[in-house]
């Protein structure tokens with residue numbers, strides 16, 4: 330009888346940079362190898378500066394890995410799709426430590442196919458055989474739904490009663506180019522399925538919006554935030570409670586795009602705004618990741 334394969338877990342994040350001088354290379358990766366115009370890099374640099382000079386995404390993901398490792402009793406590492414540590418770096422290191430099987434949980438619950446593809450490509454480059462098992466879209470898993478409902482429910486209950494009477498939750502996910510939708514990608518359906526599950530658990534009025542449309546033009550999936558906030562204002566709503574249900578952690582597109590940009594869009598329409606806390610390292614969220622990983626364990 331052979332010994333059980335030595336197993337590790339990788340939390341596979343979008344990624345961020347620690348040094349703003351790396352923004353050009355990072356955004357080139359995000360744009361699938363197309364170098365960005367200088368204005369895009371300058372605008373992003375301004376956004377990082379506006380949230381304090383750096384993104385918390387790396388710190389949060391490393392802490393999450395520590396918490397998941399403690400729960401599962403398996404070595405758990407962070408890899409990033411768009412910057413170091415890239416999956417090939419992390420897998421090579423794990424293989425060097427004698428790991429034979431890697432359970433991958435993409436921290437992109439509605440976009441796991443792209444993450445699985447990147448991880449498989451990386452595994453093929455590692456000299457030693459590694460069995461890679463990557464979680465499929467897990468945006469409607471019960472623990473994740475409960476984690477979001479808990480966070481949004483807390484923010485909703487923190488509103489004064491008269492504000493709540495004229496408030497709507499705006500559940501957001503990142504927009505994607507319309508060409509992605511037209512090619513049959515299930516992203517929009519997956520996001521709406523999550524929103525419905527969270528909405529059912531919450532029992533409060535909500536809308537779904539797609540945020541952070543690309544700066545390079547072309548047609549992007551809507552409804553976007555300006556038109557969603559227009560619609561709320563014209564219905565006599567007074568407060569928009571943003572909830573970034575497409576993201577799992579604080580990062581620039583939450584701390585800038587929602588807390589600064591979307592808050593200003595609300596103000597311009599006579600709406601006050603607030604935001605449900607990101608899941609970050611919430612215990613319920615750790616439960617969700619542990620559950621997703623456990624389903625892939627033999």
Ligand SMILES: CC1=C(CCC(=O)O)c2cc3nc(cc4[nH]c(cc5[nH]c(cc1n2)c(C)c5CCC(=O)O)c(CCC(=O)O)c4C)C(CCC(=O)O)=C3C
Pocket residue numbers: 343344345346356359360373384385386436437440503504505506543544545575576579580581582
């Ligand atoms: C700077 C930056 C961060 C890091 C912030 C930080 O350091 O704190 C970040 C994080 C994230 N971005 C995320 C998701 C997406 N971002 C997109 C598209 C874009 N992001 C951009 C910038 C950033 N994004 C840009 C310039 C584009 C347009 C590209 C173009 O013009 O073509 C798209 C559209 C499809 C595509 O283009 O892939 C999606 C779905 C997710 C969620 C997980 C996931 O789904 O990976 C996370 C954490």
Ligand SMILES: [Fe+2]
Pocket residue numbers: 503582
């Ligand atoms: Fe993004």
